[in-house]
Amino acid sequence: xxxxxxxxxxxxxxxxxxxxxxxxxxxxxxxxxxxxxxxxxxxxxxxxxxxxxxxxxxxxxxxxxxxxxxxxxxxxxxxxxxxxxxxxxxxxxxxxxxxxxxxxxxxxxxxxxxxxxxxxxxxxxxxxxxxxxxxxxxxxxxxxxxxxxxxxxxxxxxxxxxxxxxxxxxxxxxxxxxxxxxxxxxxxxxxxxxxxxxxxxxxxxxxxxxxxxxxxxxxxxxxxxxxxxxxxxxxxxxxxxxxxxxxxxxxxxxxxxxxxxxxxxxxxxxxxxxxxxxxxxxxxxxxxxxxxxxxxxxxxxxxxxxxxxxxxxxxxxxxxxxxxxxxxxxxxxxxxxxxxxxxxxxxxxxxxxxxxxxxxxxxxxxxxxxxxxxxxxxxxxxxxxxxxxxxxxxxxxxxxxxxxxxxxxxxxxxxxxxxxxxxxxxxxxxxxxxxxxxxx
Numbered sequence: 001x002x003x004x005x006x007x008x009x010x011x012x013x014x015x016x017x018x019x020x021x022x023x024x025x026x027x028x029x030x031x032x033x034x035x036x037x038x039x040x041x042x043x044x045x046x047x048x049x050x051x052x053x054x055x056x057x058x059x060x061x062x063x064x065x066x067x068x069x070x071x072x073x074x075x076x077x078x079x080x081x082x083x084x085x086x087x088x089x090x091x092x093x094x095x096x097x098x099x100x101x102x103x104x105x106x107x108x109x110x111x112x113x114x115x116x117x118x119x120x121x122x123x124x125x126x127x128x129x130x131x132x133x134x135x136x137x138x139x140x141x142x143x144x145x146x147x148x149x150x151x152x153x154x155x156x157x158x159x160x161x162x163x164x165x166x167x168x169x170x171x172x173x174x175x176x177x178x179x180x181x182x183x184x185x186x187x188x189x190x191x192x193x194x195x196x197x198x199x200x201x202x203x204x205x206x207x208x209x210x211x212x213x214x215x216x217x218x219x220x221x222x223x224x225x226x227x228x229x230x231x232x233x234x235x236x237x238x239x240x241x242x243x244x245x246x247x248x249x250x251x252x253x254x255x256x257x258x259x260x261x262x263x264x265x266x267x268x269x270x271x272x273x274x275x276x277x278x279x280x281x282x283x284x285x286x287x288x289x290x291x292x293x294x295x296x297x298x299x300x301x302x303x304x305x306x307x308x309x310x311x312x313x314x315x316x317x318x319x320x321x322x323x324x325x326x327x328x329x330x331x332x333x334x335x336x337x338x339x340x341x342x343x344x345x346x347x348x349x350x351x352x353x354x355x356x357x358x359x360x361x362x363x364x365x366x367x368x369x370x371x372x373x374x375x376x377x378x379x380x381x382x383x384x385x386x387x388x389x390x391x392x393x394x395x396x397x398x399x400x401x402x403x404x405x406x407x408x409x410x411x412x413x414x415x416x417x418x419x420x421x422x423x424x425x426x427x428x429x430x431x432x433x434x435x436x437x438x439x440x
Contacts (some may be wrong), residue, residue: 002323002339011166011320011343013261014049018346024136025355026248027143028260029270030054030124031131032158032289036062042086044077048135054124059083062126063097064133066119073106076164097121129156129287130272135395142359146246146368148256148274148339151420157402159271161292163311166320167249167261167341170269173310174251175334177227178439181303182376183309185209191304207365209377212440215239216334217431221248221357223337224371224429230440237373241426244370247341247357252370254424255396265319271307271396275406276422288399307396333435371427389404 002010013020015147030045036056044067045052045301051067053076069088076095079086085096087103093114094103099121119159123140124133128149134140148154163170173179185208196203200400215226226242234240244252251257254275271292294302294311301312328336345355359365374380398406 001326001328002174004324006325006343007320009346010013010339011168012264013167014264018350019342020048021039022342022346022349022355023248023261024134025141025349025358026136027125027132027134027141028249029130029258029272030064030133030260030268032160032287033126033131034289035127036284040076041081042074042079045133046266046268047133048072048261049263050135051184052120052122052133053077053079053086054131054133055081055086057081057083057085057097061097062124062131063095063121064124065095065121067095068119069095070101070117070119088161093117095119095121097124098292102184106212128272128274129390130270142362142365144359144368145365146250146252146256146359147370147425148252148272150367151274151276154274154276155281155284155402155405156274156287157270157399158273158287158289159291159292159396159399161269161294161311162262162321163267163269163294163314164265165267165315165317166264167267169317169321170267170314171245171249171251171260172338173314174224174245174257175225175338176223176332177215178211178331179313181208181210181229183313184306187303188306188309191309195304210440211331213239213436213438214331214334215242215434215436217242217429219244219429219431220339221368221370223334223341224431225334229377237375238377241371243372243376244429247339247345252372254372255339269295269311270318273398273402276424277409277420278282279420282405282409284405288401290395290397290399293397305396331439333437337435353382365385369425369427372424374423 009018010222013023030047031043031054035043042053042055045054052064054064054066056062058081069076071093074088074090076086076088078089080089084102085094087094087418093101094107096100099119101117104114107113122133122135124131125143125255127143134142189205193203209229211227212230215227217224223245226239227241246252249259258270262268276398294308295301303312304306348355409420
């Protein structure tokens with residue numbers, strides 16, 4: 001149970017709100033680099049309650065400015081890229097990436113009107129095939145170089161979906177250790193069994209591994225998740241290594257899941273896959289991206305794969321979950337820890353302090369390693385793509401270019417009998433605080 005007033009404080013993200021002021025201290029991914037092309041050099045962006053336009057000008061430089069031209073409020077999504085910025089299609093007003101008005105062609109030559117006109121403009125950077133934006137106070141911190149964004153000898157892909165709910169309930173799912181066995185085990189068997197029956201096929205349910213203990217460690221970058229399943233021990237990767245929830249909005253699984261608050265009731269969810277190889281990685285001309293399907297034509301949720309199941313649970317809590325109606329139990333210790341951490345960081349910003357996990361020292365930002373288990377739920381992690389290049393049942397869809405690349409790499413490696421995927425580097429963390437729950 002969470003008081004309504006605190007729920008508002010944690011979930012609202014617009015300008016001037018406590019949560020919004022916190023989130024503006026972090027770089028947020030807003031698009032794939034490959035989305036901006038010569039044929040489509042602009043993209044409408046909704047971020048932290050603001051309507052913006054991302055563009056690549058004709059010199060190749062990225063910019064992010066307020067969406068509407070201040071002249072007659074026309075959308076700059078339809079603007080014309082120029083060497084120095086983006087020109088409004090209606091009357092030709094030209095703005096640079098800082099939001100400065102450079103030209104007003106219809107005004108008298110001696111007019112100084114343009115010098116008194118400005119729109120919001122925000123810094124943007126490219127990293128790992130993503131475009132990141134910073135909407136906070138200057139000076140901007142460094143864009144964090146988390147390992148998956150900068151690994152050498154890796155192949156990458158990006159997935160996107162807009163989820164119709166608040167970002168906090170999406171993040172809380174990553175601190176909910178036991179939903180895996182029920183939602184992705186028991187419920188998944190139920191759904192896939194029904195589908196197999198409709199096709200006249202026999203479905204062999206996957207084994208459901210029950211949790212004996214869950215643990216969550218606060219560390220310098222966020223919270224580390226641990227678990228022991230029945231029959232396991234503290235020597236298992238799931239407990240000894242675990243994987244990270246990076247504050248404020250990223251689950252650092254082998255496929256990172258990044259939750260970007262668009263506004264109070266919509267979240268841009270990004271799946272970022274970086275797969276290191278045991279063989280030379282072929283160059284990717286660009287990092288491919290795919291829109292992640294989660295809704296059927298009739299409006300119902302698609303729940304025959306892991307991410308669709310998660311999305312159903314996030315969105316059906318409502319646009320903003322009514323946390324004052326919750327009944328939390330012993331298995332919810334991770335969710336409680338995350339809410340406490342979020343509240344603490346909001347209060348730090350309110351006191352004029354810098355929140356956690358903000359980087360300003362280049363020496364500490366060369367590459368930021370994150371822990372990931374090699375064996376998860378008793379299985380070695382893989383990419384969910386079979387040797388024939390097809391998605392395995394229950395796994396998330398991949399970009400066609402990425403699936404084809406994995407298939408080709410496996411074909412090349414067959415003669416050598418080698419596994420093409422490199423194991424994750426072992427990363428240890430220093431625990432600042434640990435909470436656990438014994439469930440068996």
